[in-house]
Amino acid sequence: MEPHYNHEPDPETPTRRKVMVTLIGLINAGLAAAIAIPAVAFLVDPIRRKHAVGDWIAVLDDGALAEGETKYVTFEMLVDDGYMKSVRNASVYVSRKGSRLVAYDPSCPHLGCHVEYKKKRDRYICPCHGGVFDSDGERVSGPPPRGLTKVPTRTEGGRIWVRKA
């Protein structure tokens, strides 16, 4: 027997329509969330990684740094670099003032260019935007918001050690 569709009541009653429209909305919202949530989590993963504090590294013989002298030393650090371990070239300025030993991170606190130590003027100067720091790492002029970042140092076994973040 042929069904008599014409005689049946209209399937699209207002209630039925409402329920379907709501369900379409819900399903679509679910679909959007199904891809958006993992995608965003994946994207922001680096925020969850803890920044490891570096190990102490011997960078210079204690005797190699005279009183009042400032030296730029480079060394290699093995660091976690996303999916790989990288050997990163790192550097510090080490200077001895009397009995005090200090080390500065050469990254300018302005936008991260490496500052240069000018011996004649006894100043650290940033080549990018012209920041100037005195021999104590304090800001003298230019756009940097603060002085150079100090790096922890110690002397042990006749060597100068630093711990760079």
Added chain:
Amino acid sequence: MGIFHKTPHDDLHRDRPSLGDWLNLRTGWYGFVQKNLDEPMPAGVGWWQTLGNLLLTLLVFQFVSGFMLTLYYVPSPDHAHQSVSYINDKAWMGSIVRGIHHYGSSFLVVVIVLHILRTFFWGTYKKPRELTWVVGVLIFGIMLAFSFTGYLLPWDQKAYWATVVGTRMVETVPIIGPLLLVLVRGGEEVGALTLTRFYAIHIMALPMALMALTAGHLYLVRRLHISGPVTKQKGKPVKFYPTQLFRDAVVLLVAIGWLLLLAYLAKPELGPVANSARVDFTPKPEWYFLGLYELLKLLPPQLESVGTFFIPMGMIVGMLVLPWLDRADSRHPAKRRWIIDMAIVTILGIGILTLKGLLS
């Protein structure tokens, strides 16, 4: 007169229709092509209106050369520089493909700026073309994002340090800056994950956004038609084909010819591999970011985020809302003095700072 004389229904029902007819019956493409070739150009439309087509062509060149580069390029710190060096020195015509991509990006910036200036001074962003302008500004933003992300990929000293400084600017965004920095870099430092992020954005996210926006822009341009000179010129509108298309072709010949010559004669630079511990290297951004670079030198520490965030943001927002800022009815520059003056001051400022950067 168009090149397609046939009406949509001529010849379609012959026993052996041509391939074009066969396709037309199914797609109606004759009509589409004809409509675009017949597009009316108001009197006074001329060389200034060839820039859009030039941009489109330069984009096609960027797409093709960019795809070709991905055939050899590896986005990893231990191979990126090597793979670019291989492209530059070993691959057949590699330096030309890279040259087209490298110099093409500068061409694009110049041409898009001219295109924006033309639109601005002609006042064609006014009703009903506000959205065409807004989409155009977004495309401009995408272009700058393209050049910023692409700059890192060769992983040489210039690339690395420009990215260290450029991403550090993100940190000065109020409140969420430090978090954003880690997000952009994929970690605390510029490294392996920065490279993959920039690469993915450069070859996936930005091209898709650009294609969508460009399609929207073209749709709006065709829907609303070209507005013509500020004061109505005498004469009837002329069809796009062949007069305007001829001008387009001449401009393309000169510009693309120049680009190819440059790519052929001047091998694109590849500096020493990125090194995070070299003080004898002064980072400098690509020339079109030099204005910002110089501005940052002038600002005292308290105003740091003004230069790195508020001024650039203000300019982008200002451009986006321009059609609603300039409410004058007339498109004539003399009738909208303040907005023209403001733009001239801004352009001069950027120009002087850029020049200062180039000379320093």
